[in-house]
Amino acid sequence: MxxxxxxxxxxxxxxxxxxxxxxxxxxxxxxxxxxxxxxxxxxxxxxxxxxxxxxxxxxxxxxxxxxxxxxxxxxxxxxxxxxxxxxxxxxxxxxxxxxxxxxxxxxxLAPPTLAIGARVRLRTRPRAGGDRYSGREGVIVKTHFVGFYIKLDMSRRERTQKTELVETAYLELLASPAAPEPATV
Structure with missing residues (x-):
C-alpha cells in the first residue's frame, strides 16, 4: 500500500x-x-x-x-x-x-484598570525559598510585556526604595490611577 x-x-x-x-x-x-x-x-x-x-x-x-x-x-x-x-x-x-x-x-483580556499610577498588592508568587514581597503594596511605575514594575512601599526597616517586576496574574488592584484634576483658570 x-x-x-x-x-x-x-x-x-x-x-x-x-x-x-x-x-x-x-x-x-x-x-x-x-x-x-x-x-x-x-x-x-x-x-x-x-x-x-x-x-x-x-x-x-x-x-x-x-x-x-x-x-x-x-x-x-x-x-x-x-x-x-x-x-x-x-x-x-x-x-x-x-x-x-x-x-x-x-x-x-484583563480589564484595562491596571495602569501606571494604580495602587496594587502583590499576591504570593511561587518562588524558591518563598516570596519575600508577598502581601506588600505599591504603585505601578512602568509596564513590561510580562507584567508591571511596582515601586513598593518602604517598610520601617528598609533604607532604600524597592522596585519589583511582577507578572499581572500576581497583582491585586487596590485603587485605580488618579484622574488628572482639571486645570483652573
Whole structure:
C-alpha cells in the first residue's frame, strides 16, 4: 500500500492578516512558551529547535502576552518551536497557524484598570525559598510585556526604595490611577 501525505490546509487570507496586525494582538501562551518568548526577546541570537515546544501535554495557555512584545522574527522562531517537526510549512505559514490558535478575543483580556499610577498588592508568587514581597503594596511605575514594575512601599526597616517586576496574574488592584484634576483658570 502507498502512503499518502496529508498536508494541512494553507491558512486563509484573514489568518495571514493576523501577522500584519500582530502589534494589536494579545496571545495566550503556555508557561514553557512564555519562558521561550522571554529568552527570544532578550537574546536575538537565541535558537530554538523546530518542534521543541510542540508536545504541550494539555498545559494551560494562561500567560497573556502582547504581540508588540517581540519582533516578527522572534514570533516566527517561537511558532517554529511550537509546531510539529513533521509539518512542511514555511515560517510565515507556521506563524499564521500559531497566531490563529493563540489569539485571544477581546472579552478574555484583563480589564484595562491596571495602569501606571494604580495602587496594587502583590499576591504570593511561587518562588524558591518563598516570596519575600508577598502581601506588600505599591504603585505601578512602568509596564513590561510580562507584567508591571511596582515601586513598593518602604517598610520601617528598609533604607532604600524597592522596585519589583511582577507578572499581572500576581497583582491585586487596590485603587485605580488618579484622574488628572482639571486645570483652573
Amino acid at each position: 502507498f502512503e499518502t501525505a496529508v498536508i494541512d490546509p494553507v491558512p486563509s487570507t484573514e489568518h495571514l492578516d493576523l501577522i500584519s496586525q500582530l502589534d494589536q494582538l494579545t496571545l495566550a501562551l503556555t508557561q514553557a512558551e512564555h519562558h521561550a518568548a522571554t529568552i527570544l526577546d532578550f537574546d536575538p541570537d537565541a535558537q530554538v529547535a523546530i518542534g521543541y515546544l510542540a508536545p504541550d501535554h494539555g498545559e494551560p495557555r494562561d500567560h497573556l502576552v502582547s504581540g508588540c512584545a517581540m519582533d516578527v522574527r522572534a514570533w516566527r522562531m517561537l511558532a517554529r518551536a511550537c509546531s510539529g517537526d513533521a509539518d512542511c510549512h514555511d515560517d510565515m505559514t507556521r506563524l499564521a497557524f500559531f497566531l490563529r490558535e493563540r489569539c485571544q478575543p477581546a472579552e478574555r
